[in-house]
Amino acid sequence: MNRGLNRFAILVACATFFLIIAGALVTSNDAGLATPDWPLSNGQFFPRMVGNLFWEHGHRMVATTVGMLTIVLTIYILTKEKRQWVRRLGIFALIAVVAQGLLGGLTVKLMLPLAVSTAHATLAQLFFCTTVSLAVFTSRSWIEAPSLPPEEKATEKGSLPLRYLCTAALVTIFLQLIIGATLRHSAPWDQHLPTQLVLAHVGGALAVVVALGSAALTVLRRHRQEKFLTRPARLALVLLVVQLFLGLAAYMTRLASPNDPQPLNPMIGITVAHVACGALVFATTIMLTLRTYKVLGVLVVQDLHDYQEYQVNHVSHV
Numbered sequence: 276m277n278r279g280l281n282r283f284a285i286l287v288a289c290a291t292f293f294l295i296i297a298g299a300l301v302t303s304n305d306a307g308l309a310t311p312d313w314p315l316s317n318g319q320f321f322p323r324m325v326g327n328l329f330w331e332h333g334h335r336m337v338a339t340t341v342g343m344l345t346i347v348l349t350i351y352i353l354t355k356e357k358r359q360w361v362r363r364l365g366i367f368a369l370i371a372v373v374a375q376g377l378l379g380g381l382t383v384k385l386m387l388p389l390a391v392s393t394a395h396a397t398l399a400q401l402f403f404c405t406t407v408s409l410a411v412f413t414s415r416s417w418i419e420a421p422s423l424p425p426e427e428k429a430t431e432k433g434s435l436p437l438r439y440l441c442t443a444a445l446v447t448i449f450l451q452l453i454i455g456a457t458l459r460h461s462a463p464w465d466q467h468l469p470t471q472l473v474l475a476h477v478g479g480a481l482a483v484v485v486a487l488g489s490a491a492l493t494v495l496r497r498h499r500q501e502k503f504l505t506r507p508a509r510l511a512l513v514l515l516v517v518q519l520f521l522g523l524a525a526y527m528t529r530l531a532s533p534n535d536p537q538p539l540n541p542m543i544g545i546t547v548a549h550v551a552c553g554a555l556v557f558a559t560t561i562m563l564t565l566r567t568y569k570v571l572g573v574l575v576v577q578d579l580h581d582y583q584e585y586q587v588n589h590v591s592h593v
């Protein structure tokens with residue numbers, strides 16, 4: 276395990292989380308077109324950060340910093356990391372951040388079309404989760420993951436494997452993030468949100484509650500003693516509850532916002548918090564899912580199968 280590499284991966288993941296907040300502030304302040312040009316802002320490399328330019332140009336600056344940090348992280352991984360798949364994920368992170376920057380530029384040039392802004396919001400979540408995964412894979416807790424006792428591994432056989440439950444929760448959350456992004460970008464603050472999309476998003480929230488709820492509760496029931504699994508499961512449940520309340524509050528402030536003279540702070544704060552907490556729910560579920568594959572994955576289950584066969588043969592010989 277390379278401690279420096281792990282620390283740097285954590286730094287990039289935290290910086291990306293900050294960038295998601297900075298991006299959401301652009302949308303909630305309706306500052307996306309504060310400057311219509313790109314890559315320059317108002318024809319300048321560094322304009323005066325006044326009015327909405329503070330949010331739009333500020334977001335570009337934070338994005339540039341994260342882009343540079345990602346380049347350094349990829350080089351760091353390529354020089355220090357031996358596992359081929361981690362090296363590949365490092366290269367993927369670099370490609371994703373470049374694509375994300377280009378999408379950001381494109382959405383400005385095309386004047387914020389729904390499809391491009393939604394794609395930009397979705398790729399942001401995917402990129403964040405890539406950086407979180409890199410932080411997980413380079414961590415000590417991953418490399419020295421505990422070995423579960425055979426009876427706990429045996430719970431994977433004969434019932435729905437936990438790793439499939441977690442994967443289902445992950446896919447449901449991802450779809451919910453896409454519906455949320457479509458909802459958010461389909462009406463600015465001075466227009467009402469489309470009812471059908473709101474209903475789809477509420478339906479998505481119910482699906483997430485069922486999928487993530489059953490995955491996390493199964494972890495707590497089957498692997499009560501394994502902090503490696505119970506910690507992300509508990510955290511995901513807490514974040515989910517917070518996210519549901521933030522969603523409700525976001526809906527209420529957005530219901531009132533078309534009557535406001537400009538985007539007001541309560542609406543801005545709550546919608547930004549809802550985007551940020553959505554990213555945290557997704558990231559925590561990714562961590563939980565990766566960990567279930569690590570300690571209950573195909574190879575581990577195969578080990579268990581061999582172990583049981585060995586026991587049967589051994590006992591029958593005796």
Ligand code: HEM
Nearest residue numbers: 295298299301302307338375376379380383387392396399
């Ligand atoms: C690593 C790079 C980047 C990341 C992770 C990122 C992330 C984000 C996020 C999370 C949002 C908020 C989406 C939402 O609230 O629904 C956003 C909005 C936005 N970003 Fe970025 N961004 C990046 C780079 C850029 C760049 C280089 C530009 C260049 C102009 C840009 C322009 C915008 C604009 C204009 C919005 C507001 C879109 C709207 O209101 O429809 N982004 N970004």
Ligand code: HEM
Nearest residue numbers: 396451452455456459480483519522523525526546550553
């Ligand atoms: C599992 C629970 C939920 C998740 C993971 C989630 C996630 C998200 C995300 C990520 C966005 C913004 C996407 C983006 O632009 O990047 C969003 C938008 C939104 N969500 Fe949720 N959401 C959840 C539940 C709810 C609930 C229960 C409501 C209540 C009605 C709700 C109401 C909203 C509203 C109103 C917006 C648009 C905010 C705006 O226009 O600025 N969400 N959601």
